[in-house]
Amino acid sequence: MLRSLFLLNSIGSALAGTILWDGRFNDMTSSTDLDNWSWSDQTGPYQYYIHGTENVTSYVNLDSTFKNPADTGSTQGVKITLDSTAYWNGQTMRRTELIPQTTAAINSGIVYYHFSMQRTDTNAPSEFREHQICFFESHFTEMKAGWISGESGTSDALLRWDVSSATQWNTTWEAGVWHNIAYAIDFDAGSVAFYHSTGADDLVLTVPAVTVSASSNGADWHLGVLELPRDGYTDATEDIYFSGVYVESGDLTTSVAGPGGASASSSASAASTSTPATSSSVAEASSSVTSTVSSAAAIVSSAPASVASSSVSEVVVLSTATVVPVVSSSSAAVTSAISSPVVASASSIITTPTTPPSTLSTVVAPASTSTAASEPEDDDDDDCY
Numbered sequence: 001m002l003r004s005l006f007l008l009n010s011i012g013s014a015l016a017g018t019i020l021w022d023g024r025f026n027d028m029t030s031s032t033d034l035d036n037w038s039w040s041d042q043t044g045p046y047q048y049y050i051h052g053t054e055n056v057t058s059y060v061n062l063d064s065t066f067k068n069p070a071d072t073g074s075t076q077g078v079k080i081t082l083d084s085t086a087y088w089n090g091q092t093m094r095r096t097e098l099i100p101q102t103t104a105a106i107n108s109g110i111v112y113y114h115f116s117m118q119r120t121d122t123n124a125p126s127e128f129r130e131h132q133i134c135f136f137e138s139h140f141t142e143m144k145a146g147w148i149s150g151e152s153g154t155s156d157a158l159l160r161w162d163v164s165s166a167t168q169w170n171t172t173w174e175a176g177v178w179h180n181i182a183y184a185i186d187f188d189a190g191s192v193a194f195y196h197s198t199g200a201d202d203l204v205l206t207v208p209a210v211t212v213s214a215s216s217n218g219a220d221w222h223l224g225v226l227e228l229p230r231d232g233y234t235d236a237t238e239d240i241y242f243s244g245v246y247v248e249s250g251d252l253t254t255s256v257a258g259p260g261g262a263s264a265s266s267s268a269s270a271a272s273t274s275t276p277a278t279s280s281s282v283a284e285a286s287s288s289v290t291s292t293v294s295s296a297a298a299i300v301s302s303a304p305a306s307v308a309s310s311s312v313s314e315v316v317v318l319s320t321a322t323v324v325p326v327v328s329s330s331s332a333a334v335t336s337a338i339s340s341p342v343v344a345s346a347s348s349i350i351t352t353p354t355t356p357p358s359t360l361s362t363v364v365a366p367a368s369t370s371t372a373a374s375e376p377e378d379d380d381d382d383d384c385y
């Protein structure tokens with residue numbers, strides 16, 4: 001058994017998740033690179049079309065000071081801004097959002113949507129209005145902040161994780177605290193779990209898998225913020241910071257450093273130095289592996305409590321039983337996305353203009369780009385009552 005553990009630990013870097021889509025801003029020199037993207041030339045990592053009428057630098061800016069300092073896998077983070085002009089397409093909501101530009105299978109199988117987020121005291125998001133943050137079109141998983149439309153009282157200082165508008169987790173949204181988050185989405189089984197930590201701490205399973213109708217067309221996750229209007233409250237400039245944005249399959253990377261580059265070494269050092277509250281010394285040595293196992297087991301069995309209290313030997317057995325299927329199902333999903341029932345149903349439900357170009361073989365819901373461009377999404381009408 002020890003030999004198995006050492007084997008697992010020694011191939012820890014090999015077990016690190018596969019990045020399906022990398023939304024870190026390492027290859028961008030300026031947010032103006034986002035302007036290179038258009039419906040007719042879908043280049044770069046992001047679709048950039050949900051924003052106000054001014055130049056991109058009014059809404060999106062990059063800087064090394066905008067990232068979680070513990071995120072050594074990112075050279076910079078992004079500051080997303082809502083100002084008095086941040087109205088998109090005649091809507092009454094202020095919106096600045098970036099959408100993954102990829103044909104990778106980020107919408108099937110078991111995938112992890114990673115990001116870190118922070119606010120500061122400067123241009124703090126209003127506590128008097130609802131903010132929908134890092135959401136999917138159907139809102140089956142998202143962060144929310146501020147006064148939620150319809151709630152009692154006038155203000156709300158919470159940062160929440162919501163599943164279909166039901167709050168599963170919350171904390172007071174303090175300035176200067178980085179919240180590291182991964183949505184663990186099982187598009188096939190229909191569930192999402194919430195991994196969270198703050199600062200430099202490794203992600204931990206914070207809310208086990210919640211059953212939900214998880215669906216996406218692969219281009220409807222919104223990095224950024226949508227703010228609902230509210231009578232009697234005037235617009236002020238608001239900023240939210242994000243870093244460490246990527247979608248992963250296979251093993252969950254729990255280190256805030258993220259996969260790639262710094263991740264292997266930082267993951268290894270985290271494994272040898274971190275001290276999970278419930279770990280034995282042996283489990284500690286392979287903490288990155290065991291946390292991965294827990295994540296898979298949580299989704300498969302929805303019994304994270306038993307996993308958490310498992311002995312080391314049980315954890316190893318679980319890893320054999322669950323990690324392999326996770327990896328194989330993910331890789332299968334990559335090559336068979338077009339025939340996946342989940343994808344098919346998603347494409348029939350969602351009518352956003354975010355469909356990949358029809359020249360690509362993995363297109364889910366072919367649509368002409370001219371049609372798409374002339375029919376911008378209005379996904380949040382239903383959220384405005």
Ligand SMILES: *[C@@H]1O[C@H](CO)[C@@H](O)[C@H](O)[C@H]1NC(C)=O
Pocket residue numbers: 027028029033036044
């Ligand atoms: C965006 O376009 C500009 C001008 O053509 C080019 O210099 C820059 O490298 C492009 N950015 C990316 C990320 O491709």
Ligand SMILES: *[C@@H]1O[C@H](CO)[C@@H](O)[C@H](O)[C@H]1NC(C)=O
Pocket residue numbers: 053054055
């Ligand atoms: C956007 O930037 C361009 C080039 O710097 C400038 O000429 C233009 O006036 C700007 N537009 C707005 C609305 O600020």
Ligand SMILES: *[C@@H]1O[C@H](CO)[C@@H](O)[C@H](O)[C@H]1NC(C)=O
Pocket residue numbers: 167168169170171
């Ligand atoms: C926030 O979380 C606490 C427990 O941590 C819970 O008691 C409370 O009901 C939650 N609030 C909301 C709005 O979900």
